[in-house]
Amino acid sequence: MSEKVARSEELFRHAVELMPGGVNSPVRAFRAVGLTPRFIARGEGAYLYDVDGNRYLDYVLSWGPLIAGHAHPHVVRAVREVLERGTSFGAPTEEEVLLAEEIVRRVPSVEMVRMVNSGTEATMSAVRLARAATGRRRIVKFVGCYHGHADPFLVQAGSGVATLSLPDSPGVPGETAGLTLTAPFNDLAAVEELFRRFGEEIAAVIVEPVAGNMGVVPPVPGFLEGLRRLTREAGALLIFDEVMTGFRVHAASAQGLYGVEPDLTTMGKVIGGGLPVGAYGGRRELLELVAPAGPVYQAGTLSGNPLAMAAGRATLELLDAEAYAYLDRLSARLAEAYREVFARHGVPICVQRVGSMLTPFLAECPVRNFEDARRQDLALFRHLFREMLAEGIYLPASAFEAHFLSLAHTEDDVERTREALERALPRALAQRKREADGSASS
Ligand SMILES: *Cc1c(COP(=O)(O)O)cnc(C)c1O
DSSP: OOOOOHHHHHHHHHHHHHSGGGSSSGGGGOGGGTSOOOOEEEEEBTEEEETTSOEEEESSGGGTTOTTOBTOHHHHHHHHHHHTTOSOOSSOOHHHHHHHHHHHHHOTTOSEEEEESSHHHHHHHHHHHHHHHHTOOEEEEEETOOOOSSGGGOEEOOSSSOOBOEESSTTSOHHHHTTEEEEETTOHHHHHHHHHHHGGGEEEEEEOSSBOBTBOBOOOTTHHHHHHHHHHHHTOEEEEEOTTTTTTSSTTHHHHHHTOOOSEEEEOGGGGBTBSOEEEEEOHHHHTTBTTTSSBOOOOTTTTOHHHHHHHHHHHHHOOHHHHHHHHHHHHHHHHHHHHHHHHTTOOOEEEEETTEEEEESSOSOOOSHHHHTTSOHHHHHHHHHHHHHTTEEOOSSTTSOEEOOTTOOHHHHHHHHHHHHHHHHHHHHHHHHHHHHHHHO
């Protein structure tokens, strides 16, 4: 099977002249897989349609938000209804109250919430609030966890032991990056060591309660509980970055699934139903420090935008117990399909899944942290991605991302994916071998 890509190629050539790398967010450029990105014309349910008329079964779902699938009629109706009354007022609306109420009702640790426009804004504001509330400067993050692109989070550690970090990106001052301490995910002893050395200076520990941005890595038993205990003992705050996991893995988010309550929670993705939204929330006495209730400044011209609020609320309305059970069942089948096909070909795979997010790591199990995730067969990933795309299956174009499923995906879709995998894997293996032989002989 081969797709036409002429129109995508033409648009991309033009886009590269106009925008850095031709895109507005790096992973869209398909660099890790060496292809021209597909320009999308529309989405419907579990499917994407590109500008050349190709149809793809979508496991990216805009990188997580579209848990109801593309253009779900209930979401479209809700957005259209508010759209016709005007798009933004710079004044309070009922839609904000309704979404806030819904979030607070579902997540017990969140008593109050502030809406922003992205996950990045949510995490950077939550850290400001944590610093203000504790009067401390340092934060702890985990290697391979992504918290948006604000300066304090663009920090990676050296491998192994926790270290003081250098910035990951030019433009981030060393002074800022130096305030971010890092530890390997799932390594409580490393966090204990940081608290021994810097305890009095640590404002907060921020963590993806299920890591999703190094591929899906669940917390080992006791890890989140340990972070809760250590932060509490040291007078630091615990921030769960649930931008990806919020309302994705459980009705009350990852904190509901694991029964650990953070002080602050950041959200995004699903709560915007595909429109730009982020939020941060937590205990009342903390949120009341935020302006204008308190002195911590944070604002936004389009924050709480009625279109986004309506899309988010309509999406949450679809997420009842039955919806989560369905997503769980379907995702388990997809995980099983990966394991089955790879086992038949004797190729190692480690499929890790929490609810409807999963990553088939091309590595031996277990993957407990970023270092483990990096041991993947990235050449095989690149070929498999290409072959699956040719089969009409749109996977995340990076081995360090999650597959997402939606309410619009069906058992037939998963079966189709299994069949595509069955055809694509041998071709990908053959290509990787040819590539390896070629480089050995040259
Ligand atoms: C996507 C993501 C962010 C950043 O959200 P944006 O809306 O892209 O700014 C932050 N944290 C986590 C855990 C995410 O998955």
